Amino acid sequence: xxxxxxxxxxxxxxxxxxxxxxxxxxQLEVLKGVxxxxxxxxxxxxxxxxxxxxxxxxxxxxxxxEFQGGRILLEGESIGYHEVNGKRVRHSENVxxxxxxxxxxxxxxxxxxxxxxxxxxVTLGLLKVKKLxxxxxxxxxxxxxxxxGLLARRDHFPGQLSGGQQQRVAIARAIAMxxxxxxxxxxxxxxxxELVGEVLSVIKGLAEDGMTMLLVxxxxxxxxEVSDTIVFMNQGxxxxxxxxxxxxxxxxxxRLAEFLKSTRF
Amino acid sequence: xxxxxxxxxxxxxxxxxxxxxxxxxxxxxxxxxLLGTLIGVVAGLVLTYGRFWARAPFRFYVxxxxxxxxxxxxxxxxxxxxxxGWQINAFQAGVLGLTLFCGSHVAEIVRGALQALPRGQMEAxxxxxxxxxxxxxxxxLPQAMRQMLPTWVNSSTEIVKASTLLSVIGVAELLLSTQQxxxxxxxxxxxxxxxxxxxxxINYAIELLGRHIEKRVALP
Ligand SMILES: Nc1ncnc2c1ncn2[C@@H]1O[C@H](COP(=O)(O)OP(=O)(O)OP(=O)(O)O)[C@@H](O)[C@H]1O
Ligand SMILES: [Mg+2]
Numbered sequence: 001x002x003x004x005x006x007x008x009x010x011x012x013x014x015x016x017x018x019x020x021x022x023x024x025x026x027q028l029e030v031l032k033g034v035x036x037x038x039x040x041x042x043x044x045x046x047x048x049x050x051x052x053x054x055x056x057x058x059x060x061x062x063x064x065x066e067f068q069g070g071r072i073l074l075e076g077e078s079i080g081y082h083e084v085n086g087k088r089v090r091h092s093e094n095v096x097x098x099x100x101x102x103x104x105x106x107x108x109x110x111x112x113x114x115x116x117x118x119x120x121x122v123t124l125g126l127l128k129v130k131k132l133x134x135x136x137x138x139x140x141x142x143x144x145x146x147x148x149g150l151l152a153r154r155d156h157f158p159g160q161l162s163g164g165q166q167q168r169v170a171i172a173r174a175i176a177m178x179x180x181x182x183x184x185x186x187x188x189x190x191x192x193x194e195l196v197g198e199v200l201s202v203i204k205g206l207a208e209d210g211m212t213m214l215l216v217x218x219x220x221x222x223x224x225e226v227s228d229t230i231v232f233m234n235q236g237x238x239x240x241x242x243x244x245x246x247x248x249x250x251x252x253x254x255r256l257a258e259f260l261k262s263t264r265f
Numbered sequence: 266x267x268x269x270x271x272x273x274x275x276x277x278x279x280x281x282x283x284x285x286x287x288x289x290x291x292x293x294x295x296x297x298x299l300l301g302t303l304i305g306v307v308a309g310l311v312l313t314y315g316r317f318w319a320r321a322p323f324r325f326y327v328x329x330x331x332x333x334x335x336x337x338x339x340x341x342x343x344x345x346x347x348x349x350g351w352q353i354n355a356f357q358a359g360v361l362g363l364t365l366f367c368g369s370h371v372a373e374i375v376r377g378a379l380q381a382l383p384r385g386q387m388e389a390x391x392x393x394x395x396x397x398x399x400x401x402x403x404x405x406l407p408q409a410m411r412q413m414l415p416t417w418v419n420s421s422t423e424i425v426k427a428s429t430l431l432s433v434i435g436v437a438e439l440l441l442s443t444q445q446x447x448x449x450x451x452x453x454x455x456x457x458x459x460x461x462x463x464x465x466x467i468n469y470a471i472e473l474l475g476r477h478i479e480k481r482v483a484l485p
Contacts, residue, residue: 101394
């Protein structure tokens with residue numbers, strides 16, 4: 001690293017810093033004060049029983065959900081809201097769109113655009129958000145499709161791809177935008193068992209490349225292998241967190257112990 | 266010896282009146298479909314995504330017009346426009362009525378198609394950083410338009426049929442032209458059947474066009 005780069009970049013700053021996050025749907029409080037810090041290159045996996053707020057937490061990070069209290073800082077920028085004269089104000093839609101482009105998200109249901117080919121799914125954001133030239137966008141998209149093993153399918157429509165292939169294209173679509181943080185929400189839950197492996201190995205590859213990732217998964221063995229930190233959520237709070245080995249082998253919280261017992265490995 | 270002229274003979278001598286009636290029918294239908302679709306898309310978007318106060322006037326328009334017979338609508342435009350100090354001729358009043366009718370139907374078609382799209386489409390668009398309007402233009406509308414095409418074609422053929430109502434306000438479209446010819450020749454059945462055939466041709470052409478487009482944009 002050059003001297004200039006080192007001095008201009010605040011290396012002590014966390015990539016993602018969530019402080020006191022509160023979220024409610026009407027009267028229902030879903031996140032009750034969540035604190036979470038991620039460093040660049042970290043892989044953090046959220047586990048916890050159904051309804052504990054894992055999906056909601058991910059969706060707050062890229063403002064697919066509004067939140068009522070607390071702060072989310074991504075690369076030092078306040079996501080969703082900022083203070084004006086001591087009052088909490090929602091960012092303009094354009095700022096929020098720019099913040100969303102800083103994170104990539106892969107969904108349980110893939111959500112590929114069915115009217116676009118695999119290649120076009122990946123280039124859309126590059127062309128319209130990153131404003132890349134067509135040729136550049138195609139080169140980049142092809143690179144990522146190749147990375148997920150689907151370059152040969154570049155001109156196929158989502159309807160012509162298997163679930164596993166669709167999910168890999170969806171991951172390529174998100175990653176090609178060069179997000180500083182990737183969010184994965186149970187990306188293998190909708191897949192037939194024999195297709196889970198191909199998607200997990202793509203994610204594992206990204207982790208090895210140093211991609212910063214926040215995951216939700218029920219694949220405990222995978223979580224164990226890929227994560228730096230496991231976070232156990234329970235009823236809208238983080239109950240326990242730590243390295244996979246500690247968490248899985250010596251759970252402190254009785255609820256975590258119970259959760260692990262009820263989960264297949 | 267006198268021989269009554271044959272139908273073909275009468276048809277030939279009425280060709281110009283029929284042709285002009287045919288063109289007028291096609292013209293007012295196409296105008297109403299195009300303008301109505303424009304209004305309908307805007308109204309449908311507001312009804313789907315607008316806030317309450319933006320939605321309210323469009324909701325009123327759509328419900329009011331859809332609850333009114335087209336016949337009444339055409340008469341209302343014809344008689345009310347001048348009363349409101351708006352000088353328009355019968356053709357314009359008729360097209361206005363048909364346009365309002367078409368717009369209200371297209372609005373509901375657009376709203377239905379947009380609301381039927383999976384929520385994940387908008388979310389995935391936002392997740393890659395598209396703005397709302399970009400998501401609409403590149404992701405949602407292209408899918409919604411494919412879905413609404415058959416219903417839209419159906420509405421268009423309804424407009425063509427409704428255009429015959431313009432005859433009551435004196436627009437010399439195909440039906441009125443035909444009636445005038447019948448008044449002269451007394452060949453009632455022949456000319457009504459012929460007019461019916463021409464209307465069928467117009468609508469069949471619209472349906473063929475619709476099917477052609479549908480095939481071209483169909484997704485695998
Ligand atoms: N749109 C919504 N409106 C109201 N309540 C919601 C909504 N979405 C989620 N919830 C509630 O918020 C709570 C947390 O949901 P969330 O989806 O974050 O759980 P989760 O940990 O991801 O669960 P799962 O493992 O089943 O995916 C649940 O009680 C759920 O019922
Ligand atoms: Mg979930």
